[in-house]
Amino acid sequence: MGFFVRFWGVRGSIPTPGPRTRRYGGNTSCYEMRSDTTVLIFDAGTGLRELGLSLVRSPPPAGLELHLFLSHPHWDHIQGFPFFTPAYLPTTTIHVYGSEKNENYQLLSGQMANAYFPVAFKDLSARIVPRSFTGDVVQAGDFVVRRFDQRHPGGSSGFRVEREGRVVVFATDCELDQLLLDPAAARDRPDARRTLPASVLAPMRDADLLIADAQYTDEEYPKRVGWGHARANTVVDLALQAGVRQLALTHHDPMHSDRDVDAMVLTAVERVRAAGAELEVFGAREGVTLRLDRP
Amino acid sequence: MATRTQTIDDDAPQTMMNRLQAGFRPRPRRAHRLEQTAGPGSGARHELSADLLVIGRGSSADLRVESDDVSRMHARLQRLDDEYSIEDLDSRNGVFLNGLRVHAAVLRDGDTLQLGDTVFTYTEGA
Ligand SMILES: [Zn+2]
Ligand SMILES: [Zn+2]
Numbered sequence: 001m002g003f004f005v006r007f008w009g010v011r012g013s014i015p016t017p018g019p020r021t022r023r024y025g026g027n028t029s030c031y032e033m034r035s036d037t038t039v040l041i042f043d044a045g046t047g048l049r050e051l052g053l054s055l056v057r058s059p060p061p062a063g064l065e066l067h068l069f070l071s072h073p074h075w076d077h078i079q080g081f082p083f084f085t086p087a088y089l090p091t092t093t094i095h096v097y098g099s100e101k102n103e104n105y106q107l108l109s110g111q112m113a114n115a116y117f118p119v120a121f122k123d124l125s126a127r128i129v130p131r132s133f134t135g136d137v138v139q140a141g142d143f144v145v146r147r148f149d150q151r152h153p154g155g156s157s158g159f160r161v162e163r164e165g166r167v168v169v170f171a172t173d174c175e176l177d178q179l180l181l182d183p184a185a186a187r188d189r190p191d192a193r194r195t196l197p198a199s200v201l202a203p204m205r206d207a208d209l210l211i212a213d214a215q216y217t218d219e220e221y222p223k224r225v226g227w228g229h230a231r232a233n234t235v236v237d238l239a240l241q242a243g244v245r246q247l248a249l250t251h252h253d254p255m256h257s258d259r260d261v262d263a264m265v266l267t268a269v270e271r272v273r274a275a276g277a278e279l280e281v282f283g284a285r286e287g288v289t290l291r292l293d294r295p
Numbered sequence: 296m297a298t299r300t301q302t303i304d305d306d307a308p309q310t311m312m313n314r315l316q317a318g319f320r321p322r323p324r325r326a327h328r329l330e331q332t333a334g335p336g337s338g339a340r341h342e343l344s345a346d347l348l349v350i351g352r353g354s355s356a357d358l359r360v361e362s363d364d365v366s367r368m369h370a371r372l373q374r375l376d377d378e379y380s381i382e383d384l385d386s387r388n389g390v391f392l393n394g395l396r397v398h399a400a401v402l403r404d405g406d407t408l409q410l411g412d413t414v415f416t417y418t419e420g421a
Contacts, residue, residue, distance in 0.1 A: 004398060023404075286401070288392065288397055288401075289397060289400065290396075
């Protein structure tokens, strides 16, 4: 039946509480995808704390079984884990996915080392199971999840999530602008379509929803080259080339107020319109749930 | 510096307690509200006080809208931690938050909700 996506944390880099960011939200990276039987969690930024509270509010009788996927171990993507209430319940099982070596598991536990946090990872009551992708695919409950590499300092993973013909791609922390086929064109003619290689487009192909890092405006980017994040306009062009239906701009910059994000969304919408395309663009916002399995 | 020491001396333990307790005294508050800006019944204002209410065309709905575009039980408003969330109850025409079709959302000041031809603006109380 249902395929739901909920945004729990959409801020990049560091939490930003306060009135300027209240509408889109100040919690860092955390996204939930669920069906009637399966709960997938993407990233464990500070948004994870509230997801945890919501999960323990109505836990299934047999205990929670959760599948956790981490894009990469930068702070804004793991910092919520020590405050994730279900991890303290013996009835919870958390599958943590990573590559063969599964450094994700080590990195989650590493941040709970003595000097950083009072509770040790081994003292968490939940059953925490390291899992590896076989190749780049894994079956998690009734979802199929494919992992792909992204351009980011230290590397990051994107995930293509499929269930009953519906596709959501989670692609945070990727500097698409370093992958452009003609980077000079983007600089000299910002309005021209920015072309990305087929290898970058493939995992996004025909997604119903693409959730993508779009941290910077065109004006901001030149001073942040190499920081690992994309220009929103480049993400729009990626989505257009990949035949994406709906695009959620996310990893909002800590300096961006709600109005700034609104302005970026508006620019993106105008870019889509100028291209004569149907793509729907919006800003990822904390506390919003979308349903994917509608006709 | 002298002035500051003075202030602290003035804040006798009893005064401090009174101040803290004052924070717990019930104060008059302005409720969160929905104002209908389009659709049949436009102009209606609803102060939200219940923990749970249903918007719909049906006679059992708490917030009734006389529009064929609105399902009998269209959406549910739920209060949690003094915030309201809206959830689509499998309605025919869906719930749109500021133009985006959503299944559910935590509402924020100034949000626009569209249910069929009926539009509301949500305002947070103080
Ligand atoms: Zn990040
Ligand atoms: Zn990062």
